[in-house]
Amino acid sequence: MAIDKALYTGRATSTGGRTGSTESDDGALKATLTTPRELGGAGGAGTNPEQLFAAGYSACFIGALKAVAARTKTALPAEPVIAAAVSIGPMTDKAGAFSVDVAMTISVAGMDRAALEPLVAAAHEVCPYSNATRGNINVALTVA
Numbered sequence: 001m002a003i004d005k006a007l008y009t010g011r012a013t014s015t016g017g018r019t020g021s022t023e024s025d026d027g028a029l030k031a032t033l034t035t036p037r038e039l040g041g042a043g044g045a046g047t048n049p050e051q052l053f054a055a056g057y058s059a060c061f062i063g064a065l066k067a068v069a070a071r072t073k074t075a076l077p078a079e080p081v082i083a084a085a086v087s088i089g090p091m092t093d094k095a096g097a098f099s100v101d102v103a104m105t106i107s108v109a110g111m112d113r114a115a116l117e118p119l120v121a122a123a124h125e126v127c128p129y130s131n132a133t134r135g136n137i138n139v140a141l142t143v144a
Contacts, residue, residue, distance in 0.1 A: 018048060039088070050086040050100065057129040058084035058104060064127035065106070068119050077110035100137055107144035117143050 011025040018035040019042075035041020036048055062080045069076050083105045091097045106120050120143050124130045133139055 022052075050088055053100065054084040054086040054102075057086070057102060057133075058082040060129045061104065061106070061123060061127050064123040064130070065119060068122040068126065072119070072122075074115070074119060076108055078108055080106065080108050082106050101140075102133065102137060103140045103142070105142045105144050113143050 012022050012029060013025070014020060014022040014033070016033065018033055018039070020033050021031065022033060023030045031052070032046040033048060034044050034046030037043040061082055061084075065080050066076065068074075085103045087101045087103075088098055089101075091099045106116070108116055120141055124139075124141060130139065
């Protein structure tokens with residue numbers, strides 16, 4: 001799968017791995033990276049790739065949800081909220097390799113769950129993060 005034409009390209013440079021830093025080419029994102037204690041690191045101030053992935057995927061999914069709602073002329077009574085969790089651990093079928101699982105809980109205040117569920121399913125089909133991860137990692141979507 002490939003895209004026909006890039007509409008936008010985000011760029012960031014990281015150094016030092018999980019105990020380094022990352023910065024976007026335009027300077028809008030500057031983050032210190034810290035390895036969580038659960039992964040053998042010192043923890044402390046800073047973020048990590050799993051948090052950055054959770055933030056990016058959930059924000060992108062909100063955009064997809066809004067696009068699907070607009071396309072289907074469905075009014076969203078409030079701003080969608082997504083709580084995303086990205087877990088890292090060893091793969092069950094590939095010794096020495098690691099992967100991630102994603103769990104997202106999607107809610108829109110004032111919207112009936114039965115009305116939101118088909119929008120979430122449609123958003124999952126068009127979201128670039130969903131398309132990039134489909135078939136590669138476990139993604140669980142829960143409508144609250």
